[in-house]
Amino acid sequence: MRGGAAAVRPRGAEYNRGWCGRHPPRTGHPRMSHFKYHVFFCCNQREPGETCCNNHGATDVRGYAKDRIKALKLAGEGKVRINSAGCLDRCDQGPVLVVYPEAVWYTYVDKSDIDEIIDEHLTHGRTVERLRL
């Protein structure tokens, strides 16, 4: 493909299929992410007495985040996806979540921290440094 990126940027369906605007998909160039932000909450539950994110209410907090993202109409393709994950191998720093594509790791104490991550990072693209791991 020749010419400036602005001159060839696809619109509509082509854009949604992951064409980056400079390289057609068949070239093997990395495609755009299906979601703008993909958020993984560790919801792992270990045996009683063992450290894990679900001891801090991770499953409940993930559900809260999912509901809030839907209520804000931020859920879906090209927007935000909230997923639960198994152990992310940072148990001692938990509860943890990670936001892709930037791979920004967070910890949290309660739902107000989740609200801040949603309002700052997932809405405006601003990392919440005080919660970052």
Ligand code: FES
């Ligand atoms: S249990 Fe959550 S990171 Fe391991």
